[in-house]
Amino acid sequence: EIEVANCAGKPREELERALAGAHALVVRSETRVTADLLTRGPNLRVIARAGTGVDNIDVHAATRRGIAVMNAPGANTVSAAEHAMGLLLAQARHIPGAAEAMRRGEWDRKRFEGTELRGKTIGIVGLGRIGGHVAQLARAFGMHVVGHDPYLSPERAAELQLKLALADAVRDKRIGGAAIDVFAVEPLPADAPLRKLERVILTPHLAASTAEAQERVSVEICGAVRDALVLGDLSFAINVPGISGDLLRRLGPLLDLARRLGRLALALVDGPVTAVEVDYGGKDEAAPRPVLMAAVEGLLSAMSVEPVSMVNALLIAEERGLRHARRTGTPEPGFETTVGVTLEAARGRARVAGTVLGNEHGRVIRIDDYHVDVAPEGWMLVIRNRDVPGVIGRVGTLLGGAGINIGSYHQARVAFPGHDALAAITVDQPLLNGVLEELAQVPDIQLVRLVNFGD
Known part of the structure; x- marks a missing residue:
């Protein structure tokens, strides 16, 4: 069940109060979603723009807080596109001026002689969805279409002062006229030079203001928000590209495993982590990047970085100077699909690997050079010791005496005689009251680490 609070047209204070318990925020272009406003919504998971542009949303601040930003492109x-063609026709046939003259009682056909669109060349800057549809409509009018998509940044556009240059060009008759619907500053100031020019047609950002578009935008963005909250579908998110609901469902167990491997690897190294590398072995071409994001999310979560999610995991890692990389190759021998996580830290290096059995249950299959088979659940002790008799018994006796129940005990060794052994032990509760320190003092034990998998 999803509860909706409508704050449209109400004071900003009411919006801020509603955000306190909100999981999603849906806005139009007039609402500025600033970094300060985001602090009012500690539970926000989604910000959705009911439209195309997201320039009214601080996307970086939202990403930093782990919030997906969506639109309905x-x-x-x-x-x-129809509005663009309407403006073009109005300019070519002088329709606004002729209509105004008729209202004044005039009848001047000669002054408003226009030109046909057929056979003319139209230049379209930006060939996305809208630009592409404008091109289709223009061809239907018999126009020659020339397209260009330069990815001009907002900063560069501001430097060029395009609107001022346009006003000068119209005034100096270097171009025949202009028709504009979107402005850098909205509402357009009353004293803007463009308002005073005869051969300029201005509309107040009306291109999407049709009943049909408003209905489609509403249905599309509400569906996207629902799927994000209920299913985890981020396919509409502009700051988490390529993470669809189908992909998350398909990779769900693998992503959960990657998060747990990130936690396990962190427990095995000392000092600040400097780099993480995630290896994906399998056939799913869409898996490597989400698996990397999930592993880094698990790592940062174990480092008590809050809030962290797949939305902001890589950004936070980069801000902390933590290098991340992913590799795709063959899985660990004997398995169809595996994930490996390798950490580099100030004092040590660790590599762990796991797999998913039956498309559902994650298993840890490697800790450094040791082959293991243990479920990454609850609490796990990792012990490295000399491969000599008596260690297992002493560990069991100490844990039993402390009231610690053992769920599973997996002992691993390498093929070379006299080498160290490794134990992966799942326990039902954390080791308190100095039990972990006592284990570290047991003869022949060289290393003891406790992992919390976040269950």
Whole structure:
């Protein structure tokens, strides 16, 4: 069940109060979602823009807080493209000026002589959904289409002062006219130079303002928010590209395993972590990046970085100077799909690997050079000791005396005689009251680590 609070047209204070318990925020272009506003929503998981542009949302601040930012890029394509062609026709046939003259009682056909679109060349800057549809409509009018998609940054556009240059060009008659619907500053100031020019047609950001577009935008963005909250589907998120609901469902157990491997690897190293490398062995071409994100999420979560999710895991890692990389190759021998996590730290290096059995149950299959088979659940002790008799008995006796129940005890050794052994022991509760320190003092034990898998 999803509860909706409508704050449209209400004071900002009411929006801030509603955000306190909200998991998602849906806005239009007039609501500025700033870093400060985000602090009012500690439980936010999704910010959705009911439209295309997200320039009113601080995307970096949202990403930093682990919040997915979504939009509805395709819902207003037809309306925006039709509006562009409407402006073009109005400019070519002088429709606004002629209509105004008629209201004044005039009848001046000669002054408003226009030109046909057929046979003319239209230049389209930006060939996304809307630009592409404009091209289709223009071809239907018999126009020659020239397209360019330069990915001009907002900063560069501001430097060029395009609107001022345009006003000068119209005033100096270097171009025949202009028709504009979107402005750098909205509402457009009353004293803006463009408002005073005869051969300029201005509309107040109306391109998507049709009944059909508004309905499509509403349905599309509400469906996207619902799927994000209920199913974890981030396919509409602009700051987590390529993570669809189908992909998350398919990779769910593998991503959960990757998070747990990140936690396990952290427990095995000393000092600040400097780098993480995630190896994916398998056939799913879409898996490597989400697996990397999940492993880094698990690592940062174990480091008590809050809040952390797949949305902000890589960004936080980079901000902390933690290098991350992913590799794709063959799985560990004997398995169809495996994930490996390798950490480099100030004082040590650790590599762990795991697999998913039956497309559901994760297993740890390697800790450094040791082959193990243990479920990454609850609490796990990892002990490295000399491969000599009596160690297992002393560990069991100490844990039993402390009231610690053992869920499973996996002992691993390498093929070379006299080498160290490793134990992966799942326990039902954390080791308190100095029990971990007592284990470290047991004869022949060289290393003791306790892992919390976050269950």
